[in-house]
Amino acid sequence: MSRIGKKPVALPAGVTAKIEGQAILVKGGKGTLSFSAPEDVSVTLSDNAIDVAPRNETKRARALWGMTRSMVNNLVIGVSSGFERKLEITGVGYKAVVSGKNLQLSLGYSHDVNFPIPEGISIAAPKPTEVSITGIDKRQVGQIAAEIRSLRPPEPYKGKGVKYAGEFIFRKEGKKK
Template identity: 45%
Template sequence: MSRIGKLPIPLPSGVTVEIKPGQAVVKGPKGQLVVDFDPEIEVKVEDGQVVVRRPTDGRRHRSLHGLTRALLANAITGVSEGYVKELEIKGIGYRAKMQGGKIELSIGFSHPVIVEAPEGITLEVPEPTKIRVSGIDKQKVGQVAADIRAIRPPDAYHGKGIRYAGEVLRLKPGKAGVTGG
């Protein structure tokens, strides 16, 4: 039995789950998400919990069992609490600022880079060297944060660039013969 799939998902107060064949509509205080899943997987709401069951112990059903449960749990957490990814900007003169609903990044290029938030995602700049990406869809929040980081990933020698908050980098040593610099 799948260790993840067999765990019931508790429903927080204010969150409702409507099950249709192959689809679950999760509504909560922060919004609504639709989770598509294989119609062979059985999803039911039983006394305040969402339960996921599989029809057989076949390889395909075993893999879909845990996946479906994880996607539903992420959607329930998203509509009740939301997800946040924080990014840090390191480097002399590197900074970000809000321009309407967009972020303008000055990160060592000859021109500023403009980043627009897709629908359902909120971008904030609490400090000039910090960016906060938030939303209710875990996958979309992670993808937007990864796209922003990919604009200027951290340099392996100096650590300059955009990184996730708390990300630890192993810096490479420079050339052995160079002193100071």
């Protein structure tokens, strides 16, 4: 039985939702997002809250119940306040600069890496060793952060590379004579 699915998703002030069949459309101050719920769950709108319930008691319906509620909650949070992911760059000469529609990264390669900034995402580099990714779609923000991290993942000996803010890198000891 899903415990998270039982909780209704409250709509804050300035956020409106519209449900047509299995499609959920949420509008807010930051933009508009939509999600198509699976057929195994029913989604209803009642007095500033969205309720999600399973249509039957199958294992699949119970599994999709909590997932659908989390997806709808992410839509509401995204259009009201948005999502942010921070990356830290560690290493001598490693830096990031936003130039136009590209994020230019110096990551120890023989060339600079140009990462194009997609629509709906804003990337800022407040310091040369910090990158901040913001947007209204949680999945897209996380995917862009993972792609930038994969350009030079942190290595375990010196810790050089791109890592998430707050991520712990397990350090290894070097060779001994």
